[in-house]
Amino acid sequence: MSTRRPQFNQTVLIDTTPLPDDIPKVQEVGASSAPLLSASYFIGARCRDYNDDYMQCKNENPGRGEFECLKEGRRVTRCASSVIEDVNKHCLEQFTNHWKCLDNHNHQLWQCRPFEWRLNKCVFDNLKLEKKIPDQPQNVIPVEQRPQQIFADRKFRSIEGKPFVPGQEAKQ
């Protein structure tokens, strides 16, 4: 990818030549932006090692990462695809509700917390994947577990559900 964006471009070129046979094939992730955003923290939870490997490879091959890191890139793609497949299999209703809400609210996570709590609970129960925002301060409640969101358009009512805290349900 070049660093300079094309100026005044009038035409595009769609190159349909497939990759050469000596490069193993991988199926691309087929989810669009809202489902990917909805599942992003679960992809991060399951695929963290693969993603770190890929970024390390890119850092170790500056400028040649597209060629040298194909193997790591295939692992990243397969892992993300597996998470989307599992979430679709086990939590289809909660997942669909959440990404439809995101799609209708400018892809802002704080507008859709009640759907997100249900999705987080279902995914934690079925897939053992936990939403955890990395590098957050320890002395405050994480933002996705607060019952009200400052920037949300509306107040969340209590009948819409409670914030899901992993591990707390089992104790009650």
Added chain:
Amino acid sequence: MPIPFETLLPYGIMIVMFGATGTGLAALKTWHNEGKNPRYSLDQWDRQMQQRDRRLTGSITGQVAQAVAPPGFELNNPWKLEKRYS
């Protein structure tokens, strides 16, 4: 003293005209966003994700949650061409 009905005719015209333009613009917005709320404050990342959505679903507001892309998706990424200045 009763108001003659001719007094109210301009108000009727104004209501009908503003109503027609407002309904028309609202319908145009709904059609353009395919019944969803419009996106705003988009940055470069959002725009390229919209272009990826267009490659997957055929429209920049369409969404799909398959795990695996349809065949040919990996080959339909366009390269932008520009005239070479020398």
